[in-house]
Amino acid sequence: EEEITPEEVKSILHQFFFYIFFSKDSLDYDNSENQLFLEEERRMSHMGFRCLEIRRWVICGLIGFLTGLIACMIDIAVEKLAGYKYFAVKLNIEKYTELGGLSISLILWAVLNSAFVMFGAIAVAFVEPIAAGSGIPQIKCFLNGVKIPRVVRLKTLVIKVFGVICSVAGGLAVGKEGPMIHSGAVVAAGVSQGRSTSLKKDFKIFEYFRRDTEKRDFVSAGAAAGVSAAFGAPVGGVLFSLEEGASFWNQMLTWRIFFASMVSTFTLNFFLSIYHGKPGELSSPGLINFGRFDSDVTLNYLSFFPLHFPGGVLGALFNIINYWLTIFRIRYIHRPCLQVMEAMLVAAVTATVSFAMIYFSNDCQPLGQDNTEEYPLQLFCADGEYNSMATAFFNTPERSVRSLFHNPPGTYNPVTLGVFTLAYFFLAVWTYGLTVSAGVFIPSLLIGAAWGRLFGILLSFIIWADPGKYALIGAAAQLGGIVRMTLSLTVILVEATGNVTYGFPIMLVLMTAKIVGDYFIEGLYDIHIKLQSVPFLHWDAPPTSHWLTAREVMSSPVTCLNRVEKVGRIVDVLSNTSTIHNGFPVVAHTRIICGLILRSQLIVLLKHKVFVERASSRLSQRKLQLKDFRDAYPRFPPIQSIHVSQDERECMMDLTEFMNPTPYTVPQETSLPRVFKLFRALGLRHLVVVDNENRVVGLVTRKDLARYHVGKDGLEELHLAQT
Amino acid sequence: EEEITPEEVKSILHQFFFYIFFSKDSLDYDNSENQLFLEEERRMSHMGFRCLEIRRWVICGLIGFLTGLIACMIDIAVEKLAGYKYFAVKLNIEKYTELGGLSISLILWAVLNSAFVMFGAIAVAFVEPIAAGSGIPQIKCFLNGVKIPRVVRLKTLVIKVFGVICSVAGGLAVGKEGPMIHSGAVVAAGVSQGRSTSLKKDFKIFEYFRRDTEKRDFVSAGAAAGVSAAFGAPVGGVLFSLEEGASFWNQMLTWRIFFASMVSTFTLNFFLSIYHGKPGELSSPGLINFGRFDSDVTLNYLSFFPLHFPGGVLGALFNIINYWLTIFRIRYIHRPCLQVMEAMLVAAVTATVSFAMIYFSNDCQPLGQDNTEEYPLQLFCADGEYNSMATAFFNTPERSVRSLFHNPPGTYNPVTLGVFTLAYFFLAVWTYGLTVSAGVFIPSLLIGAAWGRLFGILLSFIIWADPGKYALIGAAAQLGGIVRMTLSLTVILVEATGNVTYGFPIMLVLMTAKIVGDYFIEGLYDIHIKLQSVPFLHWDAPPTSHWLTAREVMSSPVTCLNRVEKVGRIVDVLSNTSTIHNGFPVVAHTRIICGLILRSQLIVLLKHKVFVERASSRLSQRKLQLKDFRDAYPRFPPIQSIHVSQDERECMMDLTEFMNPTPYTVPQETSLPRVFKLFRALGLRHLVVVDNENRVVGLVTRKDLARYHVGKDGLEELHLAQT
Structure with missing residues (x-):
C-alpha cells in the first residue's frame, strides 16, 4: 500500500472541497460605522431602539418555537417509521423462527434499512451536499466567523430534516441530535432576515437585522435552541453557543439566547407530551433524555x-x-x-x-x-x-x-x-x-x-x-x-x-x-x-508567539484606495483575481489612513453607479441609502456581473460617505497576542497596521492569524485556503 | 419634613463614603506589554506556559476547596448556635406557657438575639466596615473593573465570616448566602497572589499572577465558587461571574471557573454529608437547597x-x-x-x-x-x-x-x-x-x-x-x-x-x-x-449615544511625558493633586504617541531611582526587573512617601523600556458606542485618542464613559467621583 503524503492529501482536499471554500469568506462582527449608518442611528429615537430590542426578543421566541417544532416533528417521524420497521421485522422473525429460513428476515431487514437510507442519501448527495453529517463543524465555523456558502439556507434545512429522519429510521449508527443544532441555526438565519432566498420571498420585515453582526447573534441563538431541543439542556445550549461563537460576552444577547433555548425545549416538551397523551407531565425536555439518576454516588x-x-x-x-x-x-x-x-x-x-x-x-x-x-x-x-x-x-x-x-x-x-x-x-x-x-x-x-x-x-x-x-x-x-x-x-x-x-x-x-x-x-x-483548511480562530494566540509582531504577521503590500478614486481603478482592483481582498484601506495623501471600505460596499456603489462626473455637481447623483446595502445582503453580485462602460471608467467615486472612517488600527510593533486579542474580542475581519505617522503599511486578516498554531516543535505555520 | 435635594444627598455621600472612594481606582485588564514583559514572555518555553496553566488549575481547585470549607464551617456554626438558641427559648417558653409570665421568654429571646448581633456588628463597625452587607455590590464593582480598597483582604474575610454567623444566629431577617460570594472572592485573591498583606506573609509562590489581569480572573473564579457553594449551583456561579465580570469570553478561563465552582459545591456537599452522618448521600450541594419538585407543571x-x-x-x-x-x-x-x-x-x-x-x-x-x-x-x-x-x-x-x-x-x-x-x-x-x-x-x-x-x-x-x-x-x-x-x-x-x-x-x-x-x-x-458614585460600566453604550464622539467624551488636555523625561517633571506631575491621572501617554516630538506608562510603574521607577545621570553611561544603572513591579503590586506607595532629592530632580528617566509601546488608540471622530465597545471588550483603563497624524489629543478613562446613561429624557450625564 502506498503512503499518502500530507501534501497529496491537501491537494486532494482542495479539489474535493473546492465548491465549499472557493467562495469562503469571513463574517464581519464589527459594524461599518460610515456616515450613512451613523445618520440612521442618530435619527433613531430612544423608542426606536426599544422597538428594535422588542423585535429581537420576538425573533428569538420564534426561533425557539420553530426549532422546538422541528425537533418534535423529527422525533415523531422517526418513532413512527422505526416503529413500523421493527414491527414488520419482528413479525417476520417470529414467523420464521419456528419455520426456519430466518435469512428471509435478514434480507427484509437489510432491504428496509437500505431503502430508508437510500432516500436520505440521494437527497443529500444530489440536492444539497452541505447537509451531510451533523452540521456541527459547519456551525462552529459559522459562529467562529467563517462564512460557508449555503450552510444556513432553507433548502439545506429541508434536506437535513428529511435526511436525518431517513438515516435514523434506516437503523444506521447515528443520532438525530447533532443535526438539530444545524437546523436551529438555519431557522434563526431565516427568521431573523425576514426572507428566504430559496423561496425567493422577501417579507420586508426585520430589515434592520440584515448585516453580519445581527445575523451571527441570531444564529447563535438558533444553535443554542437546537442544543436545547436535542438534549433538553437550555443552559448547555447557551454555553455551547458562547463556547463556539461569542467573542464579546454581552448580557442582553446571552439573555435572549437563553430565552430562545428555553422556548425551544418547552415547545418540544409541550408538544411531545400531548403526542404521548400525557399533556400534564412535561417529561420530554429533549430528544434524548437520560432519565433520573439518584444521588448516591460518593462511594x-x-x-x-x-x-x-x-x-x-x-x-x-x-x-x-x-x-x-x-x-x-x-x-x-x-x-x-x-x-x-x-x-x-x-x-x-x-x-x-x-x-x-x-x-x-x-x-x-x-x-x-x-x-x-x-x-x-x-x-x-x-x-x-x-x-x-x-x-x-x-x-x-x-x-x-x-x-x-x-x-x-x-x-x-x-x-x-x-x-x-x-x-x-x-x-x-x-x-x-x-x-x-x-x-x-x-x-x-x-x-x-x-x-x-x-x-x-x-x-x-x-x-x-x-x-x-x-x-x-x-x-x-x-x-x-x-x-x-x-x-x-x-x-x-x-x-x-x-x-x-x-x-x-x-x-x-x-x-x-x-x-x-x-x-x-x-x-x-x-x-x-x-x-477543509478553514481559517478557524481559537481563543488565544499560541502562547509562545510573543516574538511575532504585526509587521511579520500582516499581509503587505496592501491595495489602498483614495478617498475620491477613479472608477476604472476600483473595477480593476476588484477584478484582480490574484489578490481577492475583501477590505481596502482608504488613504489620504502619503498613505495616511482615513477609512476602510469593503468589497461588498464597493460593488453596491458600482451597481448603483454612484459616480461623481467631473463637470456636474454632486447634487445630481442619486442618494444611496443604507437600505440599498441591506437589500443586497448577504449575496452581493460578483464584480464580473457589473457592467461599467469605458466612459464610466473615467468617472470618479467619492468614498467618504460609505467608508468606515474609524477602522481599528494597530502599530506595526504590536505583538501577535495583542493583535489576536483585539481581532478576536471585537470579531474583526480586517485590522489595519499603521506606522508611527498613521500611514498604512499592512492589513491583518483572519487568515494571517489562523495560520499560526502550536505544533510538536513549537510554533508552526499552516497553509490555509485563500479567504 | 424637609426635602433632601439630590445635590445634598451627593455631598453627604461623598462625606460618608470618602474613605472608600478616595483611593478608588480602576483595574487594568490589559497587560502593559512593555519590553520587560515581552522579554519574559519570549524567554518562556512552551513547557513554561504549560506549567503556568497547570498552576492556574491548581489555584482554582484550591479556591473551590477553601470556599467550600468556609461555607461548610458557616453552615455548621450557624446551625449549632441557632439550635442552642431555639432550644433554650423553646424550653423557656414551654416552662412559662403554663406558669404565665411569657414576657420573660420574650426578654430572653430578645437578649439572646441582640447579644449575637452585637458581636457581629461590633466586629464589622469597628474592625472592617467594608465587610458590612452582602458584599455583592463590592464584588460586582471589582469584577467590573473598579478597585475598591480592602475588599479582598484576609481581614475582611475573617470579619465577614464571623459577622454572618452572628447575624444569622442572631435571628435577623438575613441569609448567609450573599456573603459567600464575597468570601469566595477574598479566598481567590489571597490564594492566587500567594501572600497576605494582613498577615504580612509572602509565600513566594504564584508571583507570575501578581497583576490585575490574572487577579481578576481568579476573583471571578472565587465569586463563582461562592455562588456555587451558597446555592449548589455551579453553572449558575459561572454565569454570575460572566454576567458581572467577563469582558472577553475565554474558553479556558470559563472552564477553570467552572472547575472551581464544581470543587466548591462538591467539597461542601462532601463535608456536610459527613457532618450529617450520611456520607453516601451527597444531598446538600449548597447552603440552601430548595428540595425536589416534581415535573407536573403544565396546567x-x-x-x-x-x-x-x-x-x-x-x-x-x-x-x-x-x-x-x-x-x-x-x-x-x-x-x-x-x-x-x-x-x-x-x-x-x-x-x-x-x-x-x-x-x-x-x-x-x-x-x-x-x-x-x-x-x-x-x-x-x-x-x-x-x-x-x-x-x-x-x-x-x-x-x-x-x-x-x-x-x-x-x-x-x-x-x-x-x-x-x-x-x-x-x-x-x-x-x-x-x-x-x-x-x-x-x-x-x-x-x-x-x-x-x-x-x-x-x-x-x-x-x-x-x-x-x-x-x-x-x-x-x-x-x-x-x-x-x-x-x-x-x-x-x-x-x-x-x-x-x-x-x-x-x-x-x-x-x-x-x-x-x-x-x-x-x-x-x-x-x-x-x-457610592462608582464609575460602573454597563454592557453597552446607551443606545442613543451615536452622536457623541471620542472628541467630546475624552478628558483633555492630557499630561504627556517625553520618552526621556526629567525626574523633577515626573515627580511634579505625579504630585499634582488636581489631576489624579493613573496613566500618561509617552510622546515623541510634536506629541506623536509612542507609548503609555502607568502611575504605578513610574512610582516603582522613582522608588528604585532608575535615573539616567547625564554624564554616566546607561550600564551603571541597576537593571530593573518585572519582579520589582510584581513585588510592589497591588499596593504601590503614594508619591509623597518617595523622597527625591534636588540633585535627583535634575536627572533624566528613560521610559522606553517600561512603557507599553503599543497602547490602543482611536481617532477622535470615533463614535461613543465604538469607543465603549473597544474599552469594555478589552477591559481597558486608558484609551488614547489621537488625531490624523497620531498626535495625542486626549485620553478616555472609565469615568468618561460611565457618566453617560439613559435617563427619562434621553441621554444624561452623571457626575462621578474622581477615579
Missing part, C-alpha cells in the same frame, strides 16, 4: 477512576480511523452515486451485523413485569424470556442508551456487552462521514455506555456497584474523547441527567478524556474543520 | 401569570424604602457605636415581632407523623398540635423557605401567611444596610414564598393547585424584583430547584419582575453602587 467516586482513560484512548482511535476513512472517501468515493451506494451498503451491513449478533447470542433474560422493552424478541429463548442482544440493536439508539443507564443490574450479559461495544464502535466509525445527515453524539454515548456498563458489571463481582452509573460515566468519557468539548458538554450531560451531583465526576472524566485524547489526535470536529 | 403555567406583577412592584417598594433608609442612615447613623446599637435594636425588634405574632396567632396545626418540624412549639395549642406561625419564625430562614415550598397543602393558614409576609417584609427592609454582614437573597425568597403560597392557597379554593409551586414562583418573583439579576439568577434558581421544567416559568417571572421593577427604581445592588 463510587474512586471507582469511576479507571473509566477516565479508555474514553480518551477509544475516542482518539475513533478519530484516527475516521480520519483515514475520510481521506479514503475523498480519494475514491467522490461521485454522488457512489456515495449513495456506500450509505446503502453501510445500512445493509448494519442490519446484517445486528442480525448476526442477535442470532448467535444466547443471552436470554426473563421478561420483566413492567415490560419496558417495546419490541422484546423471543427468538430462541424460552417462553417468558427475551433475547437481550436484540434490545440493544432492535431499538432506536436513544432507547438503547437509556436501557444501558437504567436497566436493573443483571439485565446484560458481559459477553453480550463486549461484543456489542466492538461491533457498534466500528459501525459508528464507518458511518460518520457518510453522505447522510446524522449526528455522532448518540452513537458515542451508546459505545461509552456499553463499555461503561461492562466495567460496572465486572466491578460488581468485587464490590457492590450499580452498573447504570458506570454506563453514564463511560458514555461521557467516550463522547468527550471523540468530540473534546468541555464546559458545554458537561452542562449538557448534567442537564440531560437532571442531577447536579453527577456534575463533578462527569467534569473530571471529560477533562481526562480531552487531555488523553489530545495526546493522540484532535477532536473529530476539529479534524474535519482542519481538513 | 399551572397560566395560573402562574398573576404572580408576575407583585414581584416587580413589591421589589421596587423594597428598594425605594431601603433607599430612603440608607440616606437616613448616612445622615444620622454614621458613628460606629450608633450603628451597633441600631443593629441590636433591629435584633430585639425582630424577636419581639416574632414573639408577638406567635403569641397572637391561634393557627394550630396537627403535629405530623414524620415530625418534620425541628422545634415545634405547642404554646396554647392542644396536645398533638403545634403553632404554625412559630414554624415560620422559630427557624433559620432557609428552613422556613423549604417548608413554604414543600409542606403539604393545608399546613398554613392564609391569615398567618399574610401577616407574616407583611411583618417579614418590613423587617427585611430595615435589616438590609445595617452594619452587619448578611445577605438579602434568603429574606427575599422567604417573603416571596410567603405571598406566593398565600396566592396558591387562595387559588386552591377555586381550582386544584399545589401551593408549594406558587411559593417557588413567588420567591423567584420577589427576589428578581429586588436584585434584578436575570440569566444567572434563573440558572441559580433552576439548579437549586433541581428540575429544569421550572426553568421556563422562573425565567418568565424574572423577566417580568425586572421589567416592572425597572419602571419604578433600579435594582437593590445598583442603587447601592450608584449611591
